[in-house]
Amino acid sequence: KRRVAVLLSGRGTNMLALAEAARAPDYPGEIVLALSNRAAAPGLEAARAMGIPAEALPGKPFADREAYDSALTAILETHDVEAIALAGFMRILSPQFVRRWAGRMVNIHPSLLPLYPGLDTHARALAAGDAEAGCTVHLVTEELDAGPVLGQARVAVQPGDTAETLAARVLIAEHRLYPQALAAFLRGLD
Numbered sequence: 001k002r003r004v005a006v007l008l009s010g011r012g013t014n015m016l017a018l019a020e021a022a023r024a025p026d027y028p029g030e031i032v033l034a035l036s037n038r039a040a041a042p043g044l045e046a047a048r049a050m051g052i053p054a055e056a057l058p059g060k061p062f063a064d065r066e067a068y069d070s071a072l073t074a075i076l077e078t079h080d081v082e083a084i085a086l087a088g089f090m091r092i093l094s095p096q097f098v099r100r101w102a103g104r105m106v107n108i109h110p111s112l113l114p115l116y117p118g119l120d121t122h123a124r125a126l127a128a129g130d131a132e133a134g135c136t137v138h139l140v141t142e143e144l145d146a147g148p149v150l151g152q153a154r155v156a157v158q159p160g161d162t163a164e165t166l167a168a169r170v171l172i173a174e175h176r177l178y179p180q181a182l183a184a185f186l187r188g189l190d
């Protein structure tokens with residue numbers, strides 16, 4: 001099994017979906033580490049409750065993005081990580097970090113990319129009057145939310161949806177998509 005780290009900043013619900021899927025004997029990866037840039041992220045405790053080592057690396061003490069990302073790589077190397085799954089990790093990664101993990105790092109984004117890279121995706125989909133929303137798993141490249149698409153899931157926008165109700169519906173789709181897309185990605189690694 002590939003040794004996978006999940007990077008998160010919040011509740012860690014996608015991390016939990018990955019960790020639960022990875023319990024299956026035939027899953028091609030194991031979640032060996034949950035890492036958060038926010039020490040207070042509930043996802044860290046959720047990981048520990050599943051027996052997954054969890055660490056926080058807050059950004060504050062670091063002089064710049066490169067220094068932070070170097071520390072991140074050092075932790076990942078300590079855990080012999082082979083692949084990275086970003087799951088609600090709210091930092092832009094430096095070109096150096098992206099190069100170090102090139103072809104070995106994926107992200108889940110709550111829109112049907114190339115629509116709505118960046119933040120506030122659900123509000124933007126509603127403002128545009130879209131009939132469909134969804135989520136995308138993509139390879140992480142230097143440009144934010146612009147890497148090759150590995151998988152997508154669609155949901156219908158319902159009358160009366162708010163950003164919150166739409167986000168909740170998309171999140172359910174994320175929890176189904178991400179374990180499948182990560183498995184296919186891991187099976188394709190050298």
Ligand code: 3YE
Nearest residue numbers: 059089090091092093107140141142143144145146
């Ligand atoms: N980095 C690169 N390429 C990608 N990070 C993510 C995807 C992805 C990536 O495809 N190179 C919001 C982050 C956006 C933001 O601007 N954050 C600030 C604040 C960080 C903090 O709170 O300390 C920042 O400077 O990074 C994951 C999704 C990133 C979402």
